[in-house]
Amino acid sequence: MAKLTRQLDYHAMREVFTRFHATDPEPLGELDHVNAYTLVVAVALSAQATDKGVNKATAELFKIAYTPQLMLELGEEGLIEHIKTIGLYRNKAKNVIKMAQILVDDYGGEVPNSRAALQSLPGVGRKTANVVLNMWWGQPAQAVDTHIFRLGNRSGIAPGRDVDAVERAIEDNVPADFQLHAHHWMILHGRYICVARKPKCQACQIRDLCLYEDKTE
CATH class of the missing domain: 1.10.340.30 (Hypothetical protein; domain 2)
Incomplete structure (x- = not known):
């Protein structure tokens, strides 16, 4: 990555996750399992x-x-x-x-x-x-995949040069009351909206807060 996006401030971070929560209060993983x-x-x-x-x-x-x-x-x-x-x-x-x-x-x-x-x-x-x-155990652990890594760096939610740095950025900067579901909201947003090649910025609920400079029209 040529450069890292700067970090969103606390008020912007709270607004980002407030919007994610309003849209999907209890986000679920998409892998089927029974136990x-x-x-x-x-x-x-x-x-x-x-x-x-x-x-x-x-x-x-x-x-x-x-x-x-x-x-x-x-x-x-x-x-x-x-x-x-x-x-x-x-x-x-x-x-x-x-x-x-x-x-x-x-x-x-x-x-x-x-x-x-x-x-x-x-x-x-x-x-x-x-x-x-x-x-399974409801711990606020942050599993960083390619979607979260991309979204974290593009948006300023959790910039980092590697997955460990992005994980730490989520833990350090996402407000505590949103930590439990943070990685699910980010995965889903990265998978369906902030996609790799042509992010769907017009459909993005955090477009006005996102620090990504090359927004699609």
Whole structure:
């Protein structure tokens, strides 16, 4: 990135998230899941894949393999049959099976609720851990994906040279009462409005607050 957008001030930040809240008070993630375990698996599978693609692949999978033990019984080859439409499916299948074995052996088949423990699982990075902590346990963890990184830098909501810096900017600057849903609002806005190539600035509810200089007409 050639230059970083300056940071929105507190009053502008509060107005941004007030508008997001007014439009969608309880934003939800778009990955289908039935429990904490299937959420971890879905998020891990979503790396370099679309949520729609993952949901299509897991629609039948999560009917038969919704616990670590059931996933082990399905096995790697059986898992591959369900997820082979997803990018990097072979490596992901290996990680999901390894993860299931660790959860059974070390955690009694339960998904741990600490970031460190989650990140110790195969195929689970900080972003995946933060999604699970936020969506399942209601912790104000900020999972920064490409949509949030783009929106954060373009708009001035959370500028940063890498995802860690953007995560810190959200934690430091988004008003506390909006922290829980901050990353969902930003993901959805980045996915559907502040898109990569031609942002839909005319449809943007925060256009007057956004610091992006090259707004589309």
